[in-house]
Amino acid sequence: MFSRIFSKQNRALLSELVRTDFKLRYQGSVLGYAWSLLRPLMLFGILYVIFALVIKSGDGIPHFPVYLLLGIVLWTFFTDMTTQSLGSIVGRGDLIRKIRIPRWIIIFSSSISALINLGLNLVVVIVVMVINHVAITGNIFLLPLILLEIYLFALGISLFLSAAFVKFRDIGYIWEVILQLGFYLTPILYSMTIIPEKYQKLQLLNPMAQAMQDARYTVVSQHPKVITIARAFDGGWYTVIPFVLVGIALVGGLVYFKSQADSFAENI
Amino acid sequence: MVDDNTAIRVEHVSKTFKLPHERQSSIKGALINTFKGGKRTYEKQQVLNDISFEVKKGEFFGIVGRNGSGKSTLLKILAGIYSPTKGAIHTSGKLTPFIELGVGFNMELTGRENVYLNGALLGFNRTEMDAMYDDIVSFAEIERFMDQKLKNYSSGMQVRLAFSIAIRAQSDILILDEVLAVGDEAFQQKCIDVFEQYKASNRTVVLVTHDMEQVRRFCSRAMLINNGDVLAIGDPNNVARKYSELNIQKLNTADSVDNSAIDIRLINDQGKTSHTYGVNETVTIQLSWPLDLKGVKNIGLGVMKNSGELMFGVNTIGKGVQLKDNQLSSSIKLDLGPGKYHIIAGLFGDSRNATIDFRENGPEFIVKGNDKNDEEGLVRLKNEWH
Numbered sequence: 001m002f003s004r005i006f007s008k009q010n011r012a013l014l015s016e017l018v019r020t021d022f023k024l025r026y027q028g029s030v031l032g033y034a035w036s037l038l039r040p041l042m043l044f045g046i047l048y049v050i051f052a053l054v055i056k057s058g059d060g061i062p063h064f065p066v067y068l069l070l071g072i073v074l075w076t077f078f079t080d081m082t083t084q085s086l087g088s089i090v091g092r093g094d095l096i097r098k099i100r101i102p103r104w105i106i107i108f109s110s111s112i113s114a115l116i117n118l119g120l121n122l123v124v125v126i127v128v129m130v131i132n133h134v135a136i137t138g139n140i141f142l143l144p145l146i147l148l149e150i151y152l153f154a155l156g157i158s159l160f161l162s163a164a165f166v167k168f169r170d171i172g173y174i175w176e177v178i179l180q181l182g183f184y185l186t187p188i189l190y191s192m193t194i195i196p197e198k199y200q201k202l203q204l205l206n207p208m209a210q211a212m213q214d215a216r217y218t219v220v221s222q223h224p225k226v227i228t229i230a231r232a233f234d235g236g237w238y239t240v241i242p243f244v245l246v247g248i249a250l251v252g253g254l255v256y257f258k259s260q261a262d263s264f265a266e267n268i
Numbered sequence: 269m270v271d272d273n274t275a276i277r278v279e280h281v282s283k284t285f286k287l288p289h290e291r292q293s294s295i296k297g298a299l300i301n302t303f304k305g306g307k308r309t310y311e312k313q314q315v316l317n318d319i320s321f322e323v324k325k326g327e328f329f330g331i332v333g334r335n336g337s338g339k340s341t342l343l344k345i346l347a348g349i350y351s352p353t354k355g356a357i358h359t360s361g362k363l364t365p366f367i368e369l370g371v372g373f374n375m376e377l378t379g380r381e382n383v384y385l386n387g388a389l390l391g392f393n394r395t396e397m398d399a400m401y402d403d404i405v406s407f408a409e410i411e412r413f414m415d416q417k418l419k420n421y422s423s424g425m426q427v428r429l430a431f432s433i434a435i436r437a438q439s440d441i442l443i444l445d446e447v448l449a450v451g452d453e454a455f456q457q458k459c460i461d462v463f464e465q466y467k468a469s470n471r472t473v474v475l476v477t478h479d480m481e482q483v484r485r486f487c488s489r490a491m492l493i494n495n496g497d498v499l500a501i502g503d504p505n506n507v508a509r510k511y512s513e514l515n516i517q518k519l520n521t522a523d524s525v526d527n528s529a530i531d532i533r534l535i536n537d538q539g540k541t542s543h544t545y546g547v548n549e550t551v552t553i554q555l556s557w558p559l560d561l562k563g564v565k566n567i568g569l570g571v572m573k574n575s576g577e578l579m580f581g582v583n584t585i586g587k588g589v590q591l592k593d594n595q596l597s598s599s600i601k602l603d604l605g606p607g608k609y610h611i612i613a614g615l616f617g618d619s620r621n622a623t624i625d626f627r628e629n630g631p632e633f634i635v636k637g638n639d640k641n642d643e644e645g646l647v648r649l650k651n652e653w654h
Contacts, residue, residue, distance in 0.1 A: 009391030
């Protein structure tokens with residue numbers, strides 16, 4: 001099964017789609033690929049000035065700039081991947097109507113583009129960590145698992161959105177609103193300590209919030225103000241809820257995508 | 269399931285599309301329909317009705333039909349892009365996954381980048397494409413342009429590049445939609461050479477077209493579909509004739525008796541069959557018909573331009589020609605402008621309306637222009653300057 005999915009042909013197609021995507025993204029811009037690093041750096045600069053210096057939403061969390069940046073990078077990855085995937089099946093309609101290729105490859109190539117961007121952005125995070133003298137602990141080895149969790153969550157949602165978008169173009173607008181809502185419900189720009197305790201628990205059931213706080217715990221600081229799901233629920237069984245949600249998103253996305261994939265060519 | 273000689277077997281394939289009356293691509297619309305108690309506001313359109321046929325290995329198989337007959341849908345089902353509503357398709361050997369040339373070509377990328385991208389769509393990785401790259405470029409004859417963006421290519425160059433990649437596809441069955449409609453004469457000849465090689469290596473080609481000239485020239489067998497049904501299958505000449513009949517019926521051309529038994533040959537001044545003539549050259553048209561067509565008293569002959577104008581018509585009764593047996597020749601000096609023409613001929617009885625046989629689509633021929641370009645127009649009239 002695995003060897004069939006990643007056959008030589010599929011690997012070749014995947015790499016070529018990702019390559020094309022990258023080439024086209026920075027076409028006609030003078031700085032080209034440098035924008036992959038410049039864009040998040042500049043966005044971070046703005047948010048840093050507003051939230052770390054003016055509003056001071058850090059509430060005394062150590063290394064708040066890194067804390068802030070890591071949150072922004074993870075959220076950017078999630079939005080990049082889901083919004084790019086959302087329109088990707090419709091956007092590649094010319095291919096789907098005229099050639100027999102596995103449909104999932106298109107979603108997969110969008111996800112890899114987003115992963116590459118994540119990689120570049122994490123380089124920026126490392127630079128800021130060094131500048132900020134963040135002490136690195138053994139916990140950092142858990143980070144890849146947390147990234148995997150976010151990836152699988154985003155993948156499940158991407159599969160669902162891209163297939164649904166073929167039939168219902170409203171999905172594009174709805175998802176934009178949901179992302180905007182999610183941006184504030186997820187503790188990206190502020191310390192969770194400013195939120196009443198009972199809402200903290202609710203907030204951490206969202207896989208993005210849970211993963212983001214865990215990532216900050218493993219990478220930035222184990223300070224008590226960095227509230228993770230384990231800390232909020234004190235190790236209760238509720239802590240598995242975000243992971244169950246990720247599982248539901250992934251399986252649901254796969255099943256829905258598979259049920260729709262055969263009729264993409266007719267419906268686009 | 270599939271025996272050794274069969275490349276494709278199509279068994280009772282039907283395809284139905286659901287066409288919403290108003291396109292249901294909003295959630296509100298979908299919700300409203302749900303609240304209406306699941307009342308469906310789409311209609312079903314049956315595009316293919318229970319189609320069955322076989323294509324043998326090494327065949328050049330043509331699928332013809334009018335616009336909207338279902339031929340492209342059938343092709344997409346063969347290529348695996350659509351799935352059939354009912355029925356099954358069995359194939360032996362690998363099919364090309366595309367039905368058009370240059371699928372996925374991106375105007376913003378260079379020729380070189382497009383070669384690799386298009387190759388990847390056919391399943392080739394970078395190493396394999398590196399090995400083929402030079403051959404592809406030299407076949408397409410566009411070495412100098414490979415580092416330019418595709419949007420700066422002429423359409424002919426794009427097609428040559430696309431075709432040149434497509435023929436590398438390691439498939440046993442090539443499926444093509446209207447591919448020969450583009451490209452100049454020289455390119456078409458190249459295509460034909462490639463198709464001959466395919467034939468020689470026992471590979472199969474399925475071609476969809478509505479150009480009967482192509483069907484007659486290339487196909488070893490053909491199939492006519494109309495409104496989702498197979499109307500005729502077999503000899504390409506018969507299929508092409510059926511197709512013309514179908515078009516004539518649609519055009520409501522009155523009482524034309526086709527399936528004509530009149531045989532028409534075009535002979536040049538060297539005494540050989542030819543379908544290409546120069547301006548002012550003479551063609552000898554040999555007509556013959558079966559002996560059992562009795563009562564022929566008059567024969568009509570005409571030169572039609574393919575665009576539909578009768579350039580010249582003549583009959584025997586008016587010229588006082590006596591008919592002796594079941595054949596007759598006529599020499600015509602082609603004082604015509606360059607273009608494509610065909611012959612029409614009819615056998616008539618005593619009265620003007622008594623048509624015994626009529627051939628609407630006689631053999632085609634081309635009149636080629638000379639290089640001097642000193643004359644223009646549909647015909648070449650005698651002219652002197654004073």
